Amino acid sequence: MITGDRKPLEEIAAMVEGFERVLILGCGTCVTVCMAGGEREAEETALALRLRGRERGVSREIWYANVERQCDEEFLQEAVDHVARADVVVSLACGCGVQHMVTVFPDLIVYPGLNTTFMGVTEELGVWAERCLGCGDCVLERTGGVCPITRCSKSLLNGPCGGSADGACEVDKTIPCGWQLIIDRLEAIGQLQRLDEVLPPKDWSKSHSGGPRFRIREDVRGTDDVEEGAQ
Amino acid sequence: MHDKEGIMIIFGCKHTATPILEEASGREARVHLPDFEYRELPCLGSLDPLMVLRALDEGARSVVAVGCFQGRCRHLTGSQRAKAALGHVGDVLEEVGLDRSMIGLVLGSPIDQRAMIEQLAKFATNDGGDVE
Ligand code: SF4
Numbered sequence: 227m228i229t230g231d232r233k234p235l236e237e238i239a240a241m242v243e244g245f246e247r248v249l250i251l252g253c254g255t256c257v258t259v260c261m262a263g264g265e266r267e268a269e270e271t272a273l274a275l276r277l278r279g280r281e282r283g284v285s286r287e288i289w290y291a292n293v294e295r296q297c298d299e300e301f302l303q304e305a306v307d308h309v310a311r312a313d314v315v316v317s318l319a320c321g322c323g324v325q326h327m328v329t330v331f332p333d334l335i336v337y338p339g340l341n342t343t344f345m346g347v348t349e350e351l352g353v354w355a356e357r358c359l360g361c362g363d364c365v366l367e368r369t370g371g372v373c374p375i376t377r378c379s380k381s382l383l384n385g386p387c388g389g390s391a392d393g394a395c396e397v398d399k400t401i402p403c404g405w406q407l408i409i410d411r412l413e414a415i416g417q418l419q420r421l422d423e424v425l426p427p428k429d430w431s432k433s434h435s436g437g438p439r440f441r442i443r444e445d446v447r448g449t450d451d452v453e454e455g456a457q
Numbered sequence: 458m459h460d461k462e463g464i465m466i467i468f469g470c471k472h473t474a475t476p477i478l479e480e481a482s483g484r485e486a487r488v489h490l491p492d493f494e495y496r497e498l499p500c501l502g503s504l505d506p507l508m509v510l511r512a513l514d515e516g517a518r519s520v521v522a523v524g525c526f527q528g529r530c531r532h533l534t535g536s537q538r539a540k541a542a543l544g545h546v547g548d549v550l551e552e553v554g555l556d557r558s559m560i561g562l563v564l565g566s567p568i569d570q571r572a573m574i575e576q577l578a579k580f581a582t583n584d585g586g587d588v589e
C-alpha cells in the first residue's frame with residue numbers, strides 16, 4: 227500500500243483560506259488502511275476545520291466525501307456531484323490521487339491534504355513500515371525476500387557497511403540493519419551461499435531516475451480493427 | 458447544525474454511568490450539574506474520536522466520557538481505549554488552536570455515585586479533564 231501522513235491542519239487551513247465551499251475527499255484504499263486519508267480521516271479533517279472556523283467566527287461550508295480509489299477515473303466520477311459544488315477540494319489520497327483528480331476535473335482546484343511517504347506494509351496495529359522503492363528491477367530472489375534497496379538505509383547491494391553493529395543500522399540505531407535481516411533470513415532458509423553471488427551495479431534507468439514510467443498492456447488498452455478471415 | 462449549543466455532552470458506560478446519570482439518580486445528577494445530554498455506550502472502549510468531534514460540532518461546549526476505573530472495566534480495556542481516543546481528539550483540537558480542556562474523562566465506580574458526580578461537577582466548572 228501507499229502510505230502518507232495528513233498534513234498539519236493549520237497548513238490545510240491556510241491552503242483553503244478564502245474559499246467558500248471546501249470539500250475534503252478521502253480515498254478508500256491505501257490511505258484508508260494506513261489510517262491517514264480514508265473516510266474517517268476525511269470526516270475528522272472536515273470537523274476539525276469547521277470547529278477552527280467557528281472559533282474564529284469564519285462561516286464557510288466544509289464537508290467530506292469518500293471514493294474507493296482516487297487514482298481511477300471510474301471511481302472519481304462517483305464524486306462528481308460533490309466536486310461540482312466545491313470551490314476547492316482537499317484530497318486526502320496519495321499524490322497519485324491528487325494528480326488524477328486534476329486530470330479528470332481540469333477546472334477544479336485540488337490541494338494535497340497528505341504528505342505521501344512510502345510503499346509499505348502494516349507491521350502491527352497502528353504501525354506501517356516502508357518496504358519497496360519501486361526500483362523497477364527487483365532482486366528479492368537473491369536476498370531472501372528482504373529488500374536491500376529499502377531496508378538498508380544506504381541501499382547497499384552486497385553486504386552491510388562498516389557501521390552495522392549489533393544488528394542495528396548506524397544511520398538510526400532503532401532500526402534493524404537491512405543486511406543483518408538479509409543474512410538472518412538467508413541462513414534461516416538455507417541459502418547463505420547466495421551471499422557469494424555479487425550483485426552488479428544497479429541499472430537505475432529502470433527506476434524513477436530514468437524518468438516517469440508507464441505500464442502498458444496493448445491487449446487491454448484498445449482493440450485493432452479485425453478483418454474478416456483467418457488472422 | 459449547532460443545536461447542542463452550550464451544553465455538556467456526556468458519553469457514558471452503561472455499567473457505571475447510566476445508573477448515575479440516566480436512571481432514578483439521574484435526577485440528582487441534574488441538580489448538581491449544568492445542562493447536559495447523556496449518550497450511553499455499551500462500554501467506554503467503543504468511544505470513537507469522531508463521536509467526540511461530532512458532539513463538539515453540534516455545538517457542545519464540552520464533552521466528557523464517564524466510565525469504570527481501570528481494573529474494574531467489564532471489558533478490561535475500555536477506560537484505556539477511551540483515554541487514547543480522547544487523547545487523539547485533544548491532539549486534533551490543539552492542532553487547530555482549540556483548548557483540549559473542552560474534553561475530559563471521569564472514571565469511577567457506580568457504588569460511589571457521589572464521588573462520580575462531584576468529579577463531573579468539577580470538570581463542568583473547570584471545563585477541563587485529565588486527558589493527556
Ligand atoms: S489514489 Fe493513492 S491512496 Fe488512493 S487507492 Fe490510488 S494509490 Fe492508493
Ligand code: SF4
Pocket residue numbers: 357358359360361362363364365366373374375376
Ligand atoms: S528490489 Fe526494487 S522492486 Fe524489489 S522490493 Fe526492493 S525496491 Fe522494490
